[in-house]
Amino acid sequence: MEGERRPVPISRRPMDLFLVAFFLMNIPVVVLFESQVILPPGVVPKQLSDATQWYVNASGDYLVGEKPAFLKGLVVAEVLFQLPLMIANAYSFTAGKDWGRITGVIYAAHVATTMFPLFADILAAKVATQNLLLGIYMPYLIVPLIMLARLAPSPHPFTEAVASLKTKKGQ
Numbered sequence: 001m002e003g004e005r006r007p008v009p010i011s012r013r014p015m016d017l018f019l020v021a022f023f024l025m026n027i028p029v030v031v032l033f034e035s036q037v038i039l040p041p042g043v044v045p046k047q048l049s050d051a052t053q054w055y056v057n058a059s060g061d062y063l064v065g066e067k068p069a070f071l072k073g074l075v076v077a078e079v080l081f082q083l084p085l086m087i088a089n090a091y092s093f094t095a096g097k098d099w100g101r102i103t104g105v106i107y108a109a110h111v112a113t114t115m116f117p118l119f120a121d122i123l124a125a126k127v128a129t130q131n132l133l134l135g136i137y138m139p140y141l142i143v144p145l146i147m148l149a150r151l152a153p154s155p156h157p158f159t160e161a162v163a164s165l166k167t168k169k170g171q
Contacts, residue, residue: 007095007097060128085106
């Protein structure tokens with residue numbers, strides 16, 4: 001039988017703090033910008049669509065500019081699946097909830113695998129901004145792989161065992 005566990009403060013878990021920051025930075029990006037790929041143009045405020053168009057012009061991100069069907073499918077998955085997981089993970093990682101291991105692994109595996117069709121398209125396109133685009137999208141492969149490496153080895157990545165009273169008295 002497993003003993004009692006308590007959350008390890010996030011201040012003692014710098015990698016988890018980094019991952020929480022990653023989630024919290026990406027939540028508004030998904031809601032305000034990436035969702036534009038699947039939303040009708042009339043519902044997006046002009047300032048947001050202008051900001052997205054600026055990004056497309058500055059980066060040469062033809063995928064966001066052209067909105068191919070496969071990207072729309074990935075963005076639907078991002079909005080309906082990854083976004084709720086980002087919110088759940090930001091909470092569970094911060095609060096030290098071990099169930100966040102499961103949601104974190106699901107999120108990380110999903111995000112990492114969605115990068116492969118994007119990379120394949122960018123590499124096949126031979127656009128002038130190819131290296132810039134690979135650099136923009138690469139963190140969405142690297143960070144999830146880091147997350148998997150962080151979460152996979154331990155069934156309790158955010159908690160530590162609490163010493164029982166018997167153990168404390170016997171010291």
